[in-house]
Amino acid sequence: MRGRIAGIGGVLAVLIVLVVLYFGDFLTNAPPALSAPVQNGSARLTLQTVASFGHSPAPDWVSYLAQDSGGHWHHTTIYKLPAHTLVTVTIYQFDTATGLRNPFLAQVRGTQSGVATFDGKTEPVINADDASHTFTVPDLGISVPLPGVADDAKNQCSAAPCTPDQAHTTITFSFMTPGPGTYRWQCFVPCALKTYFGNGGPMQTIGWMSGQLVVE
């Protein structure tokens, strides 16, 4: 009898430890933060979006990547920016269009002059159905839609990091950072393949289609 109780207690203890470890790992597991290079008093943030990451742990998940000062791409969505500084963002967008669930987000807002440059053309708003992703920081009132490449474009990228010779659109814009704080950002296009309303998987996991701007 005593042995049976000890056995049950042991199994329960192991289960509890496993559950604690699982939640501890879930709660503490965050991608590394990448510092945006600063030059002449302004910061530069270079990102890319890919239709499928192409690697473990989720090869078919859509994702953002960020480039460091050495030109290397990192799979992270947490970016460190200096406070009260002009940040110039360049996004190489390698994915095709999905379309916005809410066309309101086709408007550029919160950037310098309220515009962004799409493949060299400056616009305040795009066609909502052409959006592939957005870069939106709700707390700062910043939102920029990212037009997708054509569905029939040649040489489409299938695994990160994508290279400049592959089909893409280039979006640039600038904004001023506020005071120190942590501000979440996210994509507002329902771009998660085969998930509920397109908002599962990479849309619900930090490090893929949303993250934080750590302003310090």
Next chain:
Amino acid sequence: MSALGATGGPAGTAPEPRHGRRIFAIWLVATVIVVPLVIWVVGPHIPPVRNSQQANDQHAVNVVLAALAMPVLLFIWVYFGYAIAVWRQRPGDAAVDGPPIEGNPRIQLTWLALTSVLVLGLAVYGSVDLLTKAGAGGGEGPNPIAKPSPAALRNALQVQVIGQQWLWTFRYPSYGGVETPYLEIPVNRTIVLHVTSLDVAHSFWAYELAVKADAIPGNDNVAYVTATKTRSFQIRCAELCGLWHGHMNTTGQVVSDSDFATWIAQQQSQYSGVTKELPPYSHVYYPQPIRRAG
């Protein structure tokens, strides 16, 4: 020996005090002292803060509920305290079980009658309040049965609240259907909120105005609010809706009529380009496409 209404003890012992009367007297004194304190001292601090007609209504209901609940609570506490103080086993007392309790119809009927009157009365009071106060700030679905007065409705401002993971936006159908990420409303004017969602269930909660309505995809959930003070107010999502649920908040403003006119004109100008991209104003939306999501 029964606890209440006992009048005597076994032969050769001191007569048992009338515990029932004692408990009643203590309860009565406590009630006479505490209930006014709850109404006039604690009452003003009971939420919600009175920033809107709906907040005033909810505040009054909460004070009434607290005041009516207090005698019940006090009775339980007084009885419990009395039992511990008077009937506890003292050192040297033999552990003797009391006589079996066979019920007291008078007490049972009184208790049943009092609690029934209290509960049913509050149900009637709450229902009447909901119906006469235009839903008291709660969402009433697409066809509200409790509405503001016809005069208030004629002058009402319609505002659509759109939830999506994880952002609130607001459309003003009487201003060209302009959509903005900010909510501004004029003071002392009835606002008809049409709350809906583009994806999963959210819940629009402007707690400082005491208005709360679920945002359900394909559903037009109507709620009424009339702010009575110019001020800012927090808007939160009150329905666990995914990764950034805790960040799905924004700040709204209650402003004067003239400030509202200026602000809405600015919004129309700022978002004129994207307003053309929006679908025609509708109480619900079924957004397409979800090409990748499939």
